[in-house]
Amino acid sequence: MIFNRFAREARRSVEAAQQEARMLGHDSLGDEDLLLGILRADEGIAAEALSSLGVTLEDARAESEAMFSGALASIGISLEEIRREAGDAFDLRIPDKRRIPFAPGAKKVLEQAVATSVRLGDKYLGTEHILLAILENDDGTAVRILARLGVAPEMLNDQLFAARSG
């Protein structure tokens, strides 16, 4: 099982990712949820590096939501109008009973995180390995959320390695 190697902080960040996905109404857990999970759990080197670059959970969530309403706006649909029309019953949250599977991209990120941890000769898998793997996924939503927050993958990479050696 892939999670055996995971340090407690990394496990917690994945659990937090599940909560974020549920709250935001993502019916599968994507790489952006893994990023939000790291921010939400707020433990480990990755959370530190993100925070040192000014990335907050609230901002990252807001960008994820902005991308969602932007995608709807691109086909002429106003999320706000729908919310108004449908009233209080309109709730994007995924109901508690429904399982939220990992999206293929997120699965790949977690596998990549294991590979990165092994390559770096670490005996554990921490949040920094997950974040490094997220950054390698150029096509992922997480990298684009970070870009919208003014953070390039290289900046975070440097920050992570600095924190590891420091």
Next chain:
Amino acid sequence: MDEKTRTRVGGPEDPRAGLEAVVALRRMLEALEAAQVENAFVAGWSWSRIAEVLGISRQAVHKKHAARIKSRYPGRPPGRKERSG
């Protein structure tokens, strides 16, 4: 369709935007269906009547929505006294 419109809807030159719009739409549709079924239930509609308008079986509507809605409205019997309209 002019150039500007094509860009806006994520035309062939921006497959990502087009695909992302589909994902967003699916997510929105799920939430909207849940909301409108709940609204109908609250208005006193029966599961059969809701199902008929949605064009799916009563069982399908019930399976997908009943537990969630009933937990939000405990004690309310599924629409006996239907209103017209």
